[in-house]
Amino acid sequence: MAQQSFGLIGLAVMGENLALNVERNGFPTTVYNRSYEKTEQFMATRAQGRNFVGAKTIEEFVASLERPRRILIMVKAGKPVDAVIDQLKPLLDPGDIIIDGGNSLYEDTERRVQALEAAGFRFIGMGVSGGEEGALNGPSLMPGGTEASYEYLAPILTKIAAQVDDGPCVTYIGPGGAGHYVKMVHNGIEYGDMQLIAEAYDLLRSILGLNAQQLHEVFSEWNTTDELNSFLIEITADIFRYIDPDTQKPLVDLILDSAGQKGTGRWTVVSALEQGVPVPTITAAVNARIMSAYKAERVAASQQLTGPTARFDGDAKAFVNKVRDALYCSKICSYAQGMALLSKASQDFNYNLNLSEISRIWKGGCIIRAGFLNKIKSAFREQPQLPNLLLAPEFKQTILDRQQAWREVLVTANTMGIAVPAFSASLDYFDSYRTANLPQNLTQAQRDYFGAHTYERIDKPGSFHTEWTEIPEVAAR
Ligand code: 6PG
Numbered sequence: 001m002a003q004q005s006f007g008l009i010g011l012a013v014m015g016e017n018l019a020l021n022v023e024r025n026g027f028p029t030t031v032y033n034r035s036y037e038k039t040e041q042f043m044a045t046r047a048q049g050r051n052f053v054g055a056k057t058i059e060e061f062v063a064s065l066e067r068p069r070r071i072l073i074m075v076k077a078g079k080p081v082d083a084v085i086d087q088l089k090p091l092l093d094p095g096d097i098i099i100d101g102g103n104s105l106y107e108d109t110e111r112r113v114q115a116l117e118a119a120g121f122r123f124i125g126m127g128v129s130g131g132e133e134g135a136l137n138g139p140s141l142m143p144g145g146t147e148a149s150y151e152y153l154a155p156i157l158t159k160i161a162a163q164v165d166d167g168p169c170v171t172y173i174g175p176g177g178a179g180h181y182v183k184m185v186h187n188g189i190e191y192g193d194m195q196l197i198a199e200a201y202d203l204l205r206s207i208l209g210l211n212a213q214q215l216h217e218v219f220s221e222w223n224t225t226d227e228l229n230s231f232l233i234e235i236t237a238d239i240f241r242y243i244d245p246d247t248q249k250p251l252v253d254l255i256l257d258s259a260g261q262k263g264t265g266r267w268t269v270v271s272a273l274e275q276g277v278p279v280p281t282i283t284a285a286v287n288a289r290i291m292s293a294y295k296a297e298r299v300a301a302s303q304q305l306t307g308p309t310a311r312f313d314g315d316a317k318a319f320v321n322k323v324r325d326a327l328y329c330s331k332i333c334s335y336a337q338g339m340a341l342l343s344k345a346s347q348d349f350n351y352n353l354n355l356s357e358i359s360r361i362w363k364g365g366c367i368i369r370a371g372f373l374n375k376i377k378s379a380f381r382e383q384p385q386l387p388n389l390l391l392a393p394e395f396k397q398t399i400l401d402r403q404q405a406w407r408e409v410l411v412t413a414n415t416m417g418i419a420v421p422a423f424s425a426s427l428d429y430f431d432s433y434r435t436a437n438l439p440q441n442l443t444q445a446q447r448d449y450f451g452a453h454t455y456e457r458i459d460k461p462g463s464f465h466t467e468w469t470e471i472p473e474v475a476a477r
Pocket residue numbers: 103128129130131187190260261262263264265366367
């Protein structure tokens with residue numbers, strides 16, 4: 001009987017947890033998985049005694065759902081999403097809604113929206129952030145597609161999302177691939193945050209020699225501050241406290257320093273390059289993961305390429321505080337880049353994004369959740385057309401007050417030969433953004449010299465070309 005409110009395809013951990021979240025909030029749910037054993041197992045364990053139907057076939061799955069159907073797909077991004085859509089299409093009725101909750105590339109989502117809407121169906125590309133725990137207890141949701149489809153889903157989405165002081169962590173993001181675009185940039189920012197935290201850790205352990213317990217204390221303290229309080233700082237503090245039961249050593253010290261990545265950070269950088277938006281901190285974060293994966297080569301190089309032997313002889317406590325300031329200033333620059341990218345994408349793709357609302361729904365549920373996002377929300381609420389977060393009064397003042405500490409940290413890192421690519425990229429972003437006269441007048445001269453690409457002048461209008469080897473006669477005085 002077609003009575004189930006919601007359908008979910010794909011019972012990996014995220015799928016299972018989202019299904020449990022939806023059902024717990026009062027919506028009878030049907031689940032379907034490619035291999036039925038997984039469904040049976042779910043039905044016999046976590047779904048026991050609850051309002052679930054475990055469909056054996058996709059036909060049974062579709063037939064069990066009330067119309068227009070709401071079907072959430074939680075499968076691996078890429079071809080598996082298309083495969084599920086192809087399987088569903090012949091069984092659906094006009095107006096049914098398919099929601100893709102994976103980390104799909106926004107361009108794939110645009111393509112799917114067009115194809116499905118043309119066939120009379122509706123498609124929502126929805127970013128879901130918060131990992132396994134968020135999926136179960138309240139994620140941050142970034143749905144894109146038509147507003148009418150969102151409205152139909154809203155009673156469910158607003159209930160399953162994380163709840164913060166100013167509402168549920170979900171809002172209508174925009175048309176087409178907007179939801180997945182915003183999720184992609186969320187992940188780019190996530191990469192930036194994680195790399196900045198990793199660099200702060202490296203400075204504290206390599207320059208001050210702090211051990212895991214001391215690092216736990218520093219990060220726990222930072223997590224109590226209004227500025228840095230966040231999920232990522234909190235889990236960092238937890239990580240430093242964890243002792244490996246086999247060796248009795250801090251587990252973090254036993255983990256290979258070679259980072260993985262599934263692609264969303266790289267996509268953010270590619271999209272930013274295509275749209276001409278500088279995102280150097282996020283780029284540095286992606287590059288840092290790539291460099292980290294060159295483990296064997298780095299180990300070999302470390303035997304040959306020596307660095308400085310300088311020792312730190314400053315005040316350790318003061319240095320810890322300077323690193324905290326440098327981290328916060330760098331973080332502001334990283335978010336400034338991410339928000340600038342969203343703003344440009346909004347214009348280029350007609351997404352009509354509300355940056356204040358997006359900041360609000362990132363306050364809870366997602367990986368970058370932080371008290372700091374409230375300040376970003378307010379900044380964009382007060383000035384929706386703010387060209388750059390660095391110009392918002394609160395952030396401007398913070399950086400002006402702390403830039404001295406930030407610069408000192410970078411000088412110390414450079415003097416001691418510690419790589420801080422994201423801290424450096426952030427400071428360079430700040431310094432170039434605040435510079436009225438950059439040296440690209442010379443770049444233009446070079447381009448004109450070797451390629452007759454022409455240049456503009458600051459003293460008169462027009463486009464100019466010069467034969468650079470024909471030295472003009474100096475006008476007689
Ligand atoms: C989230 C996370 C989630 C996932 C990332 C990890 O918002 O919940 O971003 O989507 O953990 O895809 O990405 P990497 O494997 O690329 O680090």
